[in-house]
Amino acid sequence: MEVTIVGAGLVGCLLACFLARRGHHVTLYERRPDPREQGPDRGRSINLAMSERGIDALRRLGLDGKVLDAALPMAGRVMHAQDGALTFQPYSADRTQAINSIGRAALNRELLDVASALPGVEVRFGHRLTGLDERTGRLEFEHGEVADGARVVIGADGAFSAVRARLQQLPGVSFSQDYLDYGYKELSIPAKDGEFALDPGALHIWPRGRSMMIALPNRDRSFTCTLFWPHETLAALDTPQRISAYFGEHYSDAVELMPGLAADFRANPVGHLVTMRCSPWHVTTEAATVGLVGDAAHAIVPFYGQGANCGFEDCVELDRCLDETGDDFPAALELFERRRADTDVIARLALDNFVEMRDRVGSRVFLAGKRVEHTLERALPGYVSRYELVSFSTTPYSQAERRIARQRRAVAAAAAGAALLALGFAARHGRRGRRSGRPGHENGR
Amino acid sequence: MEVTIVGAGLVGCLLACFLARRGHHVTLYERRPDPREQGPDRGRSINLAMSERGIDALRRLGLDGKVLDAALPMAGRVMHAQDGALTFQPYSADRTQAINSIGRAALNRELLDVASALPGVEVRFGHRLTGLDERTGRLEFEHGEVADGARVVIGADGAFSAVRARLQQLPGVSFSQDYLDYGYKELSIPAKDGEFALDPGALHIWPRGRSMMIALPNRDRSFTCTLFWPHETLAALDTPQRISAYFGEHYSDAVELMPGLAADFRANPVGHLVTMRCSPWHVTTEAATVGLVGDAAHAIVPFYGQGANCGFEDCVELDRCLDETGDDFPAALELFERRRADTDVIARLALDNFVEMRDRVGSRVFLAGKRVEHTLERALPGYVSRYELVSFSTTPYSQAERRIARQRRAVAAAAAGAALLALGFAARHGRRGRRSGRPGHENGR
Numbered sequence: 013m014e015v016t017i018v019g020a021g022l023v024g025c026l027l028a029c030f031l032a033r034r035g036h037h038v039t040l041y042e043r044r045p046d047p048r049e050q051g052p053d054r055g056r057s058i059n060l061a062m063s064e065r066g067i068d069a070l071r072r073l074g075l076d077g078k079v080l081d082a083a084l085p086m087a088g089r090v091m092h093a094q095d096g097a098l099t100f101q102p103y104s105a106d107r108t109q110a111i112n113s114i115g116r117a118a119l120n121r122e123l124l125d126v127a128s129a130l131p132g133v134e135v136r137f138g139h140r141l142t143g144l145d146e147r148t149g150r151l152e153f154e155h156g157e158v159a160d161g162a163r164v165v166i167g168a169d170g171a172f173s174a175v176r177a178r179l180q181q182l183p184g185v186s187f188s189q190d191y192l193d194y195g196y197k198e199l200s201i202p203a204k205d206g207e208f209a210l211d212p213g214a215l216h217i218w219p220r221g222r223s224m225m226i227a228l229p230n231r232d233r234s235f236t237c238t239l240f241w242p243h244e245t246l247a248a249l250d251t252p253q254r255i256s257a258y259f260g261e262h263y264s265d266a267v268e269l270m271p272g273l274a275a276d277f278r279a280n281p282v283g284h285l286v287t288m289r290c291s292p293w294h295v296t297t298e299a300a301t302v303g304l305v306g307d308a309a310h311a312i313v314p315f316y317g318q319g320a321n322c323g324f325e326d327c328v329e330l331d332r333c334l335d336e337t338g339d340d341f342p343a344a345l346e347l348f349e350r351r352r353a354d355t356d357v358i359a360r361l362a363l364d365n366f367v368e369m370r371d372r373v374g375s376r377v378f379l380a381g382k383r384v385e386h387t388l389e390r391a392l393p394g395y396v397s398r399y400e401l402v403s404f405s406t407t408p409y410s411q412a413e414r415r416i417a418r419q420r421r422a423v424a425a426a427a428a429g430a431a432l433l434a435l436g437f438a439a440r441h442g443r444r445g446r447r448s449g450r451p452g453h454e455n456g457r
Numbered sequence: 458m459e460v461t462i463v464g465a466g467l468v469g470c471l472l473a474c475f476l477a478r479r480g481h482h483v484t485l486y487e488r489r490p491d492p493r494e495q496g497p498d499r500g501r502s503i504n505l506a507m508s509e510r511g512i513d514a515l516r517r518l519g520l521d522g523k524v525l526d527a528a529l530p531m532a533g534r535v536m537h538a539q540d541g542a543l544t545f546q547p548y549s550a551d552r553t554q555a556i557n558s559i560g561r562a563a564l565n566r567e568l569l570d571v572a573s574a575l576p577g578v579e580v581r582f583g584h585r586l587t588g589l590d591e592r593t594g595r596l597e598f599e600h601g602e603v604a605d606g607a608r609v610v611i612g613a614d615g616a617f618s619a620v621r622a623r624l625q626q627l628p629g630v631s632f633s634q635d636y637l638d639y640g641y642k643e644l645s646i647p648a649k650d651g652e653f654a655l656d657p658g659a660l661h662i663w664p665r666g667r668s669m670m671i672a673l674p675n676r677d678r679s680f681t682c683t684l685f686w687p688h689e690t691l692a693a694l695d696t697p698q699r700i701s702a703y704f705g706e707h708y709s710d711a712v713e714l715m716p717g718l719a720a721d722f723r724a725n726p727v728g729h730l731v732t733m734r735c736s737p738w739h740v741t742t743e744a745a746t747v748g749l750v751g752d753a754a755h756a757i758v759p760f761y762g763q764g765a766n767c768g769f770e771d772c773v774e775l776d777r778c779l780d781e782t783g784d785d786f787p788a789a790l791e792l793f794e795r796r797r798a799d800t801d802v803i804a805r806l807a808l809d810n811f812v813e814m815r816d817r818v819g820s821r822v823f824l825a826g827k828r829v830e831h832t833l834e835r836a837l838p839g840y841v842s843r844y845e846l847v848s849f850s851t852t853p854y855s856q857a858e859r860r861i862a863r864q865r866r867a868v869a870a871a872a873a874g875a876a877l878l879a880l881g882f883a884a885r886h887g888r889r890g891r892r893s894g895r896p897g898h899e900n901g902r
Contacts, residue, residue: 180634183729184688188633189625243629284628 013339016041016151016162018141019169022116023306023323025123027168029073030331032130034339040133041153043140043169048121058198058236059228060119061086061111061215061317063403069324072331075126082118084229085110090214096265100214101382105397109404111215111317113228141174146182149300164341165302168323171288173308179295188289192313192366194223195243195282201269203233209269210235217369218263224370225263237266240315240370246282285313287359291352294345303345305330310355315365316402318358325406326351354409361402361409392426395419458784461486461596461607463586464614467561468751468768470568472613474518475776477575479784485578486598488585488614493566503643503681504673505564506531506556506660506762508848514769517776520571527563529674530555535659541710545659546827550842554849556660556762558673586619591627594745609786610747613768616733618753624740633734637758637811639668640688640727646714648678654714655680662814663708669815670708682711685760685815691727730758732804736797739790748790750775755800760810761847763803770851771796799854806847806854837871840864 013036017024020042028038062083070076087110088102103109128135143152149162167175180187201209210216212229223242227235239246249255252274259267267273288311294303306323329351333344372378396405396419401412458481462469465487473483507528515521532555533547548554573580588597594607612620625632646654655661657674668687672680684691694700697719704712712718733756739748751768774796778789817823841850841864846857 183731184636186633186635188631188635190631190633191629286628289633 013037013164013341014039014162015164015166015341016159017166017168018151018175019043019167019173019306019308020124020127020135020137021168021170021306022120022123022320023327024168025120025127026069026073026324027166027305027327027330028127028133028135029075029123029130030327032127032133033073034331034334035132036339037132038127038134039159040127040135041139041141041151041159042135042137043154044137046124046135046137047117048124058116059113059230060116060320061228062114063111063317063321065318065406066321066324067112068406069328072328073126075123079114079119079122080112082122082231083112083114084212084231085112086213086215086228088214090211090216092216092218092263092265094220094262094264099379101379104400104404109400110213111403113215113230115230116320141169144175144178144302146178146295146300146302147297161299163300165300167302167304167308168306169308171286171307171311173304175302176288176290176304176308179290179293179302179304182295185295186289186291188287190287192285192363193242194240194285194366195246196285196314197239197241197246197277197280197282199225199237199239199270199276199280200272201227201235201237201266202271204269206233208233208235218266219370219372220262221371225266226369227266237270240285240366243282249277252278287312287363289356289359292349293352294342294349296342296345301342301345303341303348310352310359312355312359312362313366314362315369316358316362318362318402322355322358322409357409357413358402361398361413392419392422395423458482458609458786459484459607460609460611460786461604462611462613463596463620464488464612464618464751464753465569465572465580465582466613466615466751467565467568467765468772469613470565470572471514471518471769472611472750472772472775473572473578473580474520474568474575475772477572477578478518479776479779480577481784482577483572483579484604485572485580486584486586486596486604487580487582488599489582491569491580491582492562493569503561504558504675505561505765506673507559508556508762508766510763510851511766511769512557513851514773517773518571520568524559524564524567525557527567527676528557528559529657529676530557531658531660531673533659535656535661537661537663537708537710539665539707539709544824546824549845549849554845555658556848558660558675560675561765586614589620589623589747591623591740591745591747592742606744608745610745612747612749612753613751614753616731616752616756618749620747621733621735621749621753624735624738624747624749627740630740631734631736633732635732637730637808638687639685639730639811640691641730641759642684642686642691642722642725642727644670644682644684644715644721644725645717646672646680646682646711647716649714651678653678653680663711664815664817665707666816670711671814672711682715685730685811688727694722697723732757732808734801734804737794738797739787739794741787741790746787746790748786748793755797755804757800757804757807758811759807760814761803761807763807763847767800767803767854802854802858803847806843806858837864837867840868 015031015036015038017028017038017040020040024040028040031038062079067076067080070079087107088100091099091101103111124135127133139157140154141151142154144165149165151159151162151165165175167173169175179185203209208229210227216227216235218225223240223245225237225239227237229235249258255274255277259273290304290309293309294301305326307319309326312319312322330344330348333347336347337343398412398416401407401415402409460476460481460483462473462483462485465485469485473485476483507524512521512525515524532552533545536544536546548556569580572578584602585599586596587599589610594605594610596604596607596610610620612618614620624630648654653674655672661672661680663670668685668690670682670684672682674680694703700719700722704718735749735754738754739746750771752764754771757764757767775789775793778792781792782788843857843861846852846860847854852860
């Protein structure tokens with residue numbers, strides 16, 4: 013089958029690999045020039061945290077080893093309090109599991125190399141999609157180029173997908189874009205005397221109530237920091253003096269590690285945080301089937317570290333749908349719609365996790381709760397935290413949520429049982445007390 | 458001030474009247490040709506039900522009398538059961554209030570006449586907006602025409618607004634379009650022997666559980682019927698035989714009044730039912746302010762009969778915002794954003810009312826509930842039903858909802874009080890009974 017994929021980012025390249033393995037011919041159209049011939053985009057989501065769902069997808073293609081070799085494992089979070097105090101929270105109860113800091117640009121180049129080396133895969137850079145007619149399978153690109161009669165078109169072209177822009181115009185296609193009132197901006201903590209300036213085995217978080225900063229390690233021993241701040245705070249720091257003063261007050265242990273702070277802050281762009289939903293993800297006409305995967309189908313905010321992982325898992329799921337339908341793309345894309353139950357869950361969890369990261373993660377109550385959770389995990393047979401189910405398993409997101417709900421009911425029942433036992437003990441104790449003191453009032457109210 | 462309004466439908470024309478009264482110069486761009494020079498669109502939302510919010514807006518411009526003269530008042534609903542039995546439900550407890558069936562095309566022509574006769578208002582038909590640059594105030598139209606340097610642009614161009622399409626592309630503008638799985642199709646019940654074939658003083662409903670038909674009277678003594686059906690039902694009736702058989706079974710008392718049924722069913726298009734939300738509704742740059750009103754800002758489904766009423770009320774509210782800001786459009790449009798609290802409420806009520814109309818409206822429990830509600834209205838001082846607050850007052854939608862919530866708490870408290878009294882009575886009664894029968898068990902469990 014001839015398949016057109018729009019977008020040669022992480023998900024588009026990976027999907028091309030899966031489809032080529034099935035014997036399909038894939039043409040990938042990418043609006044940007046070949047990233048292997050130039051440097052990466054500066055200041056826009058440079059790192060990602062690869063965890064089990066992404067690794068599982070890579071493993072199915074034999075690509076996990078090479079990718080993980082280039083990654084830095086992070087086994088937990090290091091919280092930086094305003095007074096500089098540090099707290100380590102392992103991601104798993106047994107402290108053995110880690111998420112993996114990976115440079116997006118390097119991973120994309122790697123996947124481009126792999127995909128374009130496969131027989132039947134062709135990548136065309138500098139092709140920005142400007143028009144798509146699902147009734148004819150006609151694709152139009154900037155500068156007038158045209159591809160006619162595509163039978164299968166898959167949009168893997170990200171949160172601002174041009175393929176989805178066409179689907180959105182069709183009656184019956186529901187869609188939403190929800191922006192947070194927060195922006196993000198990337199900064200850097202360079203290597204210090206040739207070494208990492210912070211522990212490279214953790215994801216660093218500076219939770220500050222309504223805002224936060226995080227830092228992920230890079231292979232060159234620098235850290236990429238990302239601010240998640242209200243837009244008005246980002247806009248308010250408009251002089252080097254204000255920038256230094258603000259960081260000195262709120263990120264005092266980091267500011268001394270950031271010699272380029274003021275210049276980076278002023279030079280780097282502000283990114284937006286958006287959740288995109290679309291339903292259905294595909295349309296089939298007599299001439300063509302057009303579908304969406306990855307961020308094009310369901311862009312989520314980055315606070316669970318699942319954007320790329322979820323997009324990679326899309327490829328595994330679509331591959332499974334093609335198995336189930338004997339490579340009938342319209343039927344497979346119809347089946348693939350069931351995945352929305354899972355992507356809706358991770359979209360919500362990612363939003364919820366922002367509140368947890370920026371706010372609760374630094375609080376004593378939260379830390380005590382985490383200790384209770386890890387105690388429970390060791391005490392209750394089979395108990396697994398939500399974070400572990402999301403990050404260290406391939407249990408579908410919606411199933412993970414159902415399991416968390418069951419576990420919470422079990423814990424609540426156990427707690428209620430314990431409370432009843434305690435009350436029973438207190439009542440017997442109290443009754444005995446009253447008995448001895450006030451005989452004859454056994455039936456008292 | 459020079460103001461550009463995109464869209465010369467009901468809301469665009471009414472807003473032009475309000476702005477012209479304030480002394481502004483208004484240019485209205487309308488993509489269609491002048492409707493006064495040709496017939497109306499066939500088969501697309503021909504009637505609307507004008508109620509107090511819309512009438513109040515017209516009254517402020519002295520237009521209510523003429524518009525209502527052309528309308529047919531509907532004082533309640535007539536429910537058509539499957540066996541042909543009819544039930545009348547008045548819209549207000551005192552049976553004096555009515556909503557008004559008005560032809561959309563005639564009202565639009567009327568408002569176009571009024572607006573274009575005002576000094577400072579110019580209407581340009583055949584101008585379809587194809588581009589808008591909020592940074593320069595440049596407007597581009599189909600066939601290459603351009604308007605440069607507009608300072609204030611207001612999109613009143615409906616649910617599929619071209620102005621909003623531009624705003625949606627800006628980072629930070631949240632948006633959603635939610636389609637129901639239902640379509641609508643218009644049919645007709647012509648006059649019978651020169652007279653209305655049904656009671657013209659009511660809105661007629663054929664509730665059928667998962668679907669329904671409604672009918673509104675027209676001045677020519679016909680009724681316009683609208684089916685609200687699942688898309689698959691609409692698609693399934695693909696032969697005259699199937700159409701007749703289906704209507705014969707489900708709408709037996711109507712089918713004999715619809716001689717053109719099969720032809721109309723096959724000729725008329727299927728409309729879609731969509732709820733649109735957008736936030737913010739306006740963007741201000743150094744060069745221009747671009748805002749939205751009416752369906753362009755908040756398209757809602759038609760089941761509360763509030764789409765046009767809400768759009769007309771937008772004009773009143775924007776006029777009030779201009780009062781409050783001394784005709785500073787950027788400030789007024791910023792203030793106008795507060796109206797989202799109200800439009801979000803009516804959007805939800807309109808969706809909820811679909812379930813009520815198609816399903817509960819025909820049930821005995823619902824009818825009994827309505828009787829209780831009307832009894833309460835007469836019994837409790839100041840009690841007003843939600844329908845009356847929405848349709849027969851200009852209480853902001855969100856305030857109406859808060860009042861309904863307060864009333865429900867009051868009724869629940871009264872009911873609980875009555876229940877306690879009854880229980881108290883029963884307990885005294887029971888205790889006496891037990892006393893006489895089982896003396897000495899006063900402290901029994």
